[in-house]
Amino acid sequence: MGGTTHFGFQRVPEEEKPRRVAAVFASVADRYDLMNDLMSLGLHRLWKRFAVALAQVRPGERVLDLAAGTGDLARLLARDAGPSGQVVLADFSGPMLARGRDRLLDEGLGRGLAWVQADAERLPFADESFDCVTIGFGLRNVTRKERALAEMHRVLRPGGRALVLEFSRLRLAPLRPLYDLYSFAVLPRLGRLVAGDEASYRYLAESIRVHPDQHALEAMMREAGFEGCEHYNLCGGIVAVHRGWRA
Amino acid sequence: MDPKLLEILACPVCKGPLVYRKAEQELVCKADRLAYPIRDGIPVMLEEEARRLPADEEVE
Numbered sequence: 001m002g003g004t005t006h007f008g009f010q011r012v013p014e015e016e017k018p019r020r021v022a023a024v025f026a027s028v029a030d031r032y033d034l035m036n037d038l039m040s041l042g043l044h045r046l047w048k049r050f051a052v053a054l055a056q057v058r059p060g061e062r063v064l065d066l067a068a069g070t071g072d073l074a075r076l077l078a079r080d081a082g083p084s085g086q087v088v089l090a091d092f093s094g095p096m097l098a099r100g101r102d103r104l105l106d107e108g109l110g111r112g113l114a115w116v117q118a119d120a121e122r123l124p125f126a127d128e129s130f131d132c133v134t135i136g137f138g139l140r141n142v143t144r145k146e147r148a149l150a151e152m153h154r155v156l157r158p159g160g161r162a163l164v165l166e167f168s169r170l171r172l173a174p175l176r177p178l179y180d181l182y183s184f185a186v187l188p189r190l191g192r193l194v195a196g197d198e199a200s201y202r203y204l205a206e207s208i209r210v211h212p213d214q215h216a217l218e219a220m221m222r223e224a225g226f227e228g229c230e231h232y233n234l235c236g237g238i239v240a241v242h243r244g245w246r247a
Numbered sequence: 248m249d250p251k252l253l254e255i256l257a258c259p260v261c262k263g264p265l266v267y268r269k270a271e272q273e274l275v276c277k278a279d280r281l282a283y284p285i286r287d288g289i290p291v292m293l294e295e296e297a298r299r300l301p302a303d304e305e306v307e
Contacts, residue, residue, distance in 0.1 A: 062255075086251050097289060114252040117291045124259040124283075124292035 005143050008206030017143040018092065018119070024141075024200045025069075025093040031195040032096070033070055033103075038190060045072070047234050048136060051165040051241045052076040054232070060084040061131040064155060066120050066148075067091055067138020071100035073165075077134065078112055088130075090118040092141075120148040128157040136165040140211045149224035156246040162226060168240035169213035171233060179238070183208065214240050248285065258283075259292050266306055273298070277306050 004011040007020050028035065036044045052073060057063055059082035065074045068089035078087045091097040094117055101115050118124050120135070120142050133152045142148045152162045170179050183205035191201025212220060214231050217240075221229045226244025233240050248267060256265055258276035265274040265283070272285040274292075281297040283290060291297075300306070 088252065088255075092293075094286075094289075094291070098287070101289070114249045115289045116252070116256070117289055117293060117296075118259065119293055122259040122294070124257055124290070125255050126257045126262065126264075129255040 006207070006210040008203040009210065014143055021141045022093055024203055026095045027197050028191075028195050028200050029070075029093070029095040029099045032099070033072075035191065035195055035201075038194060039187060043235065044137075047165060047239050047241075048072050049076060050232070050234060051134065051136060051163050052080065054241055054243055055080070055132050055134060055161065055163050057081050057085070057132055062129065063087045064123075064125070064130045064133045065089050066118075066133065066135040066152070067141070068115075069093075069096045069100055069136075069138070071104045073134055073136045074100070074113060075104060075107075075109060077132075078109060081112060083112060086112050086114065088114045088116060088125075090116045090120075090123075092117070092119055121151060122147075123151040123155055125155045127154055128160075129155050131157060131160050132163070133160070134163045134165070137167070139164055139166050139217075140207050145212070146220060146224060149221055149226070153225045153246055158246055161243060161245045162221070164217065164221070164242040166217070166240065166242075167208040167211060168217070168231075168233070168237050171237035175236065214242075217242055248288075248290075252290075256290065256292070260294055268307075275300070275306050 003014045005014045005017050007017055057077055057080035061081050063077045063081055068074050068091050074087050074089045081087055097115055097117055121144055139145055170176055187205050188198045188202045192198035218229050218231055221244040227247045229244040231240045231242045260279050263278050265276055273282040275282045280300040283292050283297045
């Protein structure tokens with residue numbers, strides 16, 4: 001208590017961030033999937049597939065998907081885990097979780113899936129419960145990222161792996177002004193037009209800029225106890241996938 | 248409640264085991280005396296959403 005943290009470019013008291021992030025997602029939950037397609041021109045689907053391929057989930061494995069939201073990663077993970085495996089979808093936001101559950105059940109994909117509302121910093125699972133833990137576009141919104149990474153490590157069995165899919169830092173410096181223009185001029189307008197919420201999409205653009213870059217995040221994962229940490233840049237580093245193992 | 252999920256769920260505060268109260272739709276941590284609600288089939292494992300058990304409430 002008493003510390004401050006980033007909420008986009010603002011500083012807010014640490015204890016205030018979860019409520020503000022929850023408000024963002026409660027506001028955008030209904031238009032979340034459509035906005036992802038529009039903002040990334042559909043590329044987010046490829047990024048998610050890439051991350052799931054790196055997860056190397058085998059039939060029968062148990063997977064935890066954090067910040068599972070509307071279930072894009074979980075759908076792919078469940079295919080790999082098969083009917084004898086299990087994918088647990090956890091999210092801090094109740095509205096996002098409910099939306100994801102309705103969507104997956106509508107698609108007839110309920111089998112082998114379970115839903116839990118949880119805080120990534122305080123996971124409600126016994127030690128060594130999972131073969132794989134994933135978090136897609138979620139770590140950025142966590143107040144104390146080091147705690148979330150330590151929790152991910154704790155709930156993995158030895159030999160298990162964690163995957164972090166997140167916006168990162170564009171490595172191609174000449175393209176940065178264009179990317180900034182898109183992020184700060186185009187995205188908030190798109191948010192206003194499509195989701196009726198400009199502020200949440202301004203938060204999105206800002207939160208990406210204050211998130212640790214590729215090397216900083218890799219260092220945080222090592223600090224949390226992960227071994228064999230590595231990262232893969234996608235779209236020149238706009239997005240990166242980090243992977244680490246529990247020894 | 249999914250039995251395979253129940254196997255691995257723990258109290259987010261102490262990571263200890265939970266008691267499933269089917270009739271009340273709650274998951275109870277005896278050590279912390281917290282009852283986590285199950286809403287619409289989804290366990291809400293957040294301390295701030297949990298009910299604090301009164302001193303006289305027994306847990307099976």
